[in-house]
Amino acid sequence: MIKSKHLLGIKDLTSEEIYHILDTASGFRDVLHRDIKKVPPLRGKTVVSLFFEPSTRTKTSFALAAKRLSADFVNFSVSTSSVLKGETIKDTALTIQALGADFVVIRHPSAGVPHFLSNILDMSVINAGDGANEHPTQALLDLFTIQSRKKDIKDLTVAIIGDIAHSRVAKSNIYALTKLGARVRLICPPTLMPAEIERLGVEVFHSIDDGIKKADVIMTLRLQLERQSKGFLPSLEEYFKLYGLTSERLKLAKSSAIVMHPGPMNRGVEIESAVADGPQSVILEQVTNGLAVRMAVLYLLAGVRK
């Protein structure tokens, strides 16, 4: 059912493939609740992570997912490696392949690097974030979390608030949610909204109060502080005042609405602490679900043979 052995982006997946990954993930969620949280299907396989940007949660999540499937996991440390000595990414990747890896999980600041590698490698390439392009496993775990809380994703109203322009999480979620028939609203300051984004089938709001009205799901995005030196925003305080998700604003959404955040959070910038820790927050559930989803992805890609 899964056609490609690479997971490069949600854009390339059909809705059937997305549902197949989510169904498989629910089988793996059961495994995570057992005493013995390890199953044998990927015995003898090797997963290597290659991260050109800092990450703890995604890398740890992939490492645990691989280990719980009985695969070996090795981190190829970019900051202490030959990359610093000027090796090209192509040579680094070919080296990892020559060492006998079956999967490479890659994060890179430039969009398209995973696609480039998938054309020259025999092993499976999994995109763990490429520039402002995509972060497919994050969108899959978000879908899985929504599905487990709301049953049917179709026709839900999902509001995504934050720095849309720099967010690969937003991009992957827009592809994923629209493919499954949800109504997607994007809320952010005009300076952070990509031009013509409506063409992806979303609604654009510049006022958070209008955007979250009657929403079923609210996704707050991390304001990427490291990318805010270019004058997109007057100040973080003003951003919180205009776009921060507060308990007061949350009342505008449906009372059953869930609040999500991909982490790491900037409390008091994009989300108020009371909301992040409140009863509607499913933020920690997302983290647990991420493991099940990544196990499902590794398991399914291992079965695609060419």
Add this chain to the structure above:
Amino acid sequence: MSIEILDSKDINRAIRRMAHEIIEKNKGMSNLCLVGIQKGGVILAERLASQIESIEGGNIQVGKLDITLYRDDLNTKEEQPVVKRTEIPCSIDDKTVILVDDVLFTGRSIRAAMDALIDFGRPAYIQLAVLIDRGHRELPIRADYAGKNIPTSFNDLVQVNLEKENNKDKVVLISEQ
């Protein structure tokens, strides 16, 4: 060519006999837990359980076990098999667990099932109940309770239909010529 080898009545008789054998061998049902192997064993386990309950009275625990992740042929299949639910409702430590499957063939599913089960605890005994034993074992495994032994050739197909409503039950042997 396809032949119906068991009809609904035959199947009921077989299940009833197996239920009696299970009770006799284990001297009652107090320490028993039935675990059906997905998918074919799950309905059979439920049917066996309600038969045992109607003979002995009381309740018997029934679970379901998915063996997909423990199969020995994952590296050779065209596509990854679908992962189904596993639900073990009680602790299996020191229990007598009866694994239930519809057809016993090479024995490889049972090997996988025992590995999967042992990840949940340490049963005192594991016993095996199957509706059809069709031979061709590739591993040293045998059934403790069998509904019917049927000689088959290796490439035949044995199809077990256990509908929720009894009257559509049947076992069909499909052979190539």
